Amino acid sequence: MTTDIAVPMHDLQEAVHGDGFDYITGSPHLRHAYLNSWMRDTLNAVVAALGDRRDRAPRVIEVGAGHGGFTETLVAAGAEVIVTEMSGPSAALLRDRFRHNPHVSVHHDLDGRLDVHGEVDLVVYMSVLHHIPDYLASLDEASRIVAPGGAVVSFQDPLYYPRQPRSAVALSRAATLAWRVTEGELGRGFRTMSRRLRGVYDESIPSDMSEYHVVRDGVDEKAVADLLDLSFDHVEVHPYFSTQGGWVQEVGRRLLRPNTFGVVATDRR
Template identity: 25%
Template sequence: MGITPEQAEKIREHNRWAHDLGATTYDDKQPYMMPSAVTEFQKDIRYLRSFFPKDSPRVLDLGCGTGFMTLAFAEQLCWVTSVDISSGMLAELRRKIAIEACTTLTASIQIVEEDVDKFLANTDALYDGIVFHSVLHHLPDYLETLKQACRRLLPGGFLYIATDPLNRKMMTPLNRWMARASELEEKWVNASLYRIRYLCERFWANSLPDAIQKAWRMFYASGASQRTPDSETKTKPDISLVEYHDVCGGIDEQEVIAVLKTQGLQILRSEKFCLYRHAWLTGLARSLRCPNVFKIIAHSTSSPIPVGGTYE
């Protein structure tokens, strides 16, 4: 992809930095936490779990973040290895596990703080399933990472990719307009909300009733970005490195599919869908049929697709 080792290290460094900073409010801003999206992902997970009806499959969650997929697979009686570069995100995952207070859940999850590429280069373990959820666009060379991941997949296993941004060059003009509308909403509306919050906390923090302060924090966390006024901080993660491939135009899912096929995987499902940070924008995009993200389910062709493995 034309990325030098120095550039790759910068991408990793800024991703670690950004996700450590935003870990405690990360889930509040993710569109895949909306109930309708959660329902769809749970359906995917049940389908993938049906590949191993009698066993407890070993699943590798690469770039696991705060553990949305990790916990979902663990609840389906899978053994999950959760890998992420951010200590802050993994701390949130540990907090969620502690809240569950379930010995079985705790025992079935192994947490590894490491860069995804370095983990794949150093492990000799094999897995029944490998998950990339909203992570490819953060990786320096996602095609090479996918090749390495496929080599860690057991015969008959699955590979699940979800919620990565579509390549905007492949979008219709209306699709690109929707993506641009989302960017403007993020840039102007949320930045304005931050400045209001910043002023309130700086000048009136001690005078506002606790209930109002709490309501404001909840409102802000529900969708606003973590941008800060330039005068407040001089150093912060570079978004062009954190969201590297999204900023560069998105992920070419056809290129991803081609790589998976060269690694001996069969594509069972490839789907484009709409998922924006706010429900109203997601609803508008769906009505206009303007998808912005994609998912892929692939299966090792060295083993037959399980009978009864269907969506419900």
């Protein structure tokens, strides 16, 4: 197994999320309407509550904003948003998309630091934690820059594999492979699955390294909750099923175990 990553993470992210990359195709939280609506409703409620409490526009950092799929929701809810993005092409697209919006500022993030933005009311991670090698350190930093009464919200990260039944992990991988068939990427899917089953990760393949959860068996939702419990009065973990393919998603959310989770931490002490 490879765990020593020599290539800077921003280079890996840019290699995978370069010019013309389509975030929607491979992102269940962007593809599936009910997941998308649930997450937007959650963000809207958190921002609205912060705005009522502060009697001003909440200051928000959206980490790894991609192409800004949730940025407009945050702004519409009344937030002033700093969006960060490691991919240069994605950061450029964000700047162009929001160039006339005074409530959005775009930061091309080269090192993953959050403290450079000062104190904020909310930190948002949408399908981001599993890309970060030390996601607990990032969450710890987020907790430290969130003002009293503030919040951290994260969605769309894979549950920790060792606490899931092997059958559930296998079904999730099979669902992803089935989606790759519809995308005409069956060969890539089998090669990727073969490496992951053998515990081998190729540093020359950016998707192996930028999808960092494959190196460390998902994201430890218990460790995430325990860390946030140290700083927030209310921490809720929300497990759910998600996969890219439409029909598999419909079957999976009714019949299969959760494989993904979100966490909402509010009322920073």
